[in-house]
Amino acid sequence: MTQKKFNTVSLIRKKRDGRELTSEEIQYLIRAYTDDEIPDYQISSFLMAAFLNGLNDTEAAALTESMLHSGIVVDLSETPGKKVDKHSTGGVGDKLSLILAPIVAACGVPVPMISGRGLGHTGGTLDKLESIPGFTVDVTLDRYKEILKKQNLVLVGQTEEIAPADKRIYALRDVTGTVESIPLIAGSIMSKKLAEGIDALVLDVKYGSGAFMKDKEQATKLAQTLVGIGEKFGKQTIAYLTNMEQPLGNAVGNWLEVKESIDCLNGGGPEDVMEITHLLAGTMIYLGEKADSIEEGIEKSRTAVDDGSAFQKWLDIVEEQGGDTEVVKNPDSYPKAEFIEEVKSQKTGFVTKMDAYAMGMVSVELGAGRRAKEDDVDPAAGFILHKKIGDSVKENETIATLHTNNKGTLTDAKQGMADAVIISDMKPPVGKQIAYKVDKNGVHNYNKG
Ligand code: URA
Numbered sequence: 001m002t003q004k005k006f007n008t009v010s011l012i013r014k015k016r017d018g019r020e021l022t023s024e025e026i027q028y029l030i031r032a033y034t035d036d037e038i039p040d041y042q043i044s045s046f047l048m049a050a051f052l053n054g055l056n057d058t059e060a061a062a063l064t065e066s067m068l069h070s071g072i073v074v075d076l077s078e079t080p081g082k083k084v085d086k087h088s089t090g091g092v093g094d095k096l097s098l099i100l101a102p103i104v105a106a107c108g109v110p111v112p113m114i115s116g117r118g119l120g121h122t123g124g125t126l127d128k129l130e131s132i133p134g135f136t137v138d139v140t141l142d143r144y145k146e147i148l149k150k151q152n153l154v155l156v157g158q159t160e161e162i163a164p165a166d167k168r169i170y171a172l173r174d175v176t177g178t179v180e181s182i183p184l185i186a187g188s189i190m191s192k193k194l195a196e197g198i199d200a201l202v203l204d205v206k207y208g209s210g211a212f213m214k215d216k217e218q219a220t221k222l223a224q225t226l227v228g229i230g231e232k233f234g235k236q237t238i239a240y241l242t243n244m245e246q247p248l249g250n251a252v253g254n255w256l257e258v259k260e261s262i263d264c265l266n267g268g269g270p271e272d273v274m275e276i277t278h279l280l281a282g283t284m285i286y287l288g289e290k291a292d293s294i295e296e297g298i299e300k301s302r303t304a305v306d307d308g309s310a311f312q313k314w315l316d317i318v319e320e321q322g323g324d325t326e327v328v329k330n331p332d333s334y335p336k337a338e339f340i341e342e343v344k345s346q347k348t349g350f351v352t353k354m355d356a357y358a359m360g361m362v363s364v365e366l367g368a369g370r371r372a373k374e375d376d377v378d379p380a381a382g383f384i385l386h387k388k389i390g391d392s393v394k395e396n397e398t399i400a401t402l403h404t405n406n407k408g409t410l411t412d413a414k415q416g417m418a419d420a421v422i423i424s425d426m427k428p429p430v431g432k433q434i435a436y437k438v439d440k441n442g443v444h445n446y447n448k449g
Helices: 008-016 023-034 040-053 057-068 096-106 125-130 141-151 164-176 182-195 216-232 254-265 271-287 294-306 309-320 325-329 356-366 407-420
Strands: 084-088 111-115 153-157 200-207 236-243 339-344 349-354 382-385 398-404 421-424 434-439 442-445
Touching: 008 023, 008 040, 023 040, 023 057, 023 164, 040 164, 040 182, 057 164, 057 182, 057 216, 084 096, 084 111, 084 182, 084 271, 096 111, 096 125, 096 153, 096 254, 096 271, 096 294, 096 309, 111 125, 125 153, 125 254, 141 153, 141 309, 153 309, 164 182, 182 216, 200 216, 200 271, 216 236, 216 434, 216 442, 236 271, 254 271, 254 309, 254 382, 271 294, 271 434, 294 309, 309 325, 339 407, 356 382, 356 398, 356 407, 398 407, 407 421
Parallel strands: 084 200, 111 153, 200 236
Antiparallel strands: 236 434, 339 398, 349 421, 382 398, 434 442
């Protein structure tokens, strides 16, 4: 199909002046950029204009569609059933994908999951999976389909064929100060998810100090935009607004989080992790039509943990993707970091606040994340929290244990962790884990958390 050509400068001016672009105009910009007809500096100007003046819902949908069709939309019809994925906007200690994906697959819903790597202070599912010796996340599209068909589950990274325009545009946004825009984030996330071949999607939109969106109102707007785009493309989409004021669970760092996920799949995980896991898994099971309601989905999710079928599915997928199942069965046999040190409380009182962003940066300092794109991550690095918000603590009691293979990082990391935990005399109220559910009917208070 021949596409209409526009004057790129006129389109940049139009957005700069706060006017609405037509879907055809947005399609032109994205297509021409992907085909190298428009240089980086012009698309960057457009992105900044969109960042400053916003994109309305029609423009955001056109952007998503253009990026989605810059690559292929995977056909997963060989695997029967409704395919459902989950996406999180990212946080500290967020290992939920590792736990809920095998749960949902064990309940009969196919889960084609394409994940990302750690970004800034937040961890990434791919880095966590790769901490399992031998586990491979780089597969061809044919192998992606084959694993899903065989296991009802596949856990991989983005291939070249999926939304290539987003890949290039995201890299530009990263270096032009245009990441934190609701329509640009929504278009970026949804173009990739829609290209995976899914039928429905559950979104975990995080707010708070450890999240991308610190502010609950902004996060709600992002959730509404994501749900709006998903529904516009005919995919049932449900989002939850969840609390990231402190790290999720106790473990932060790649292998440490895999180990905590194994505990969760064996029925022993921290309560905050399991509450959100069962809610998201239950919603996926409902959207995958293996339960008549979200509540029934949650029951099925709990049963899959209790009867061992979720852990068995986890072992199956680790083996299928080349990982060492022995270490998954005996996580204590994993080589520990060379330097393990405790951070002690300076006073007696209650943990009142945790700066999850600062804690995420401590984990990066210890080696669990990247400062530059090409950095390697240390699978054994990270920390374990022994206290969470609301807990009482005595002077000199251990708050956290730091793990690293780089001794030189310990002084700053210990100070960073101590500074990130606020202890005071009054026991604080403990915030709700789950604030809202957002679906095609709007924003609903979530009252069960
Ligand atoms: N994650 C994405 O995939 N895209 C964004 O723009 C932000 C977070």
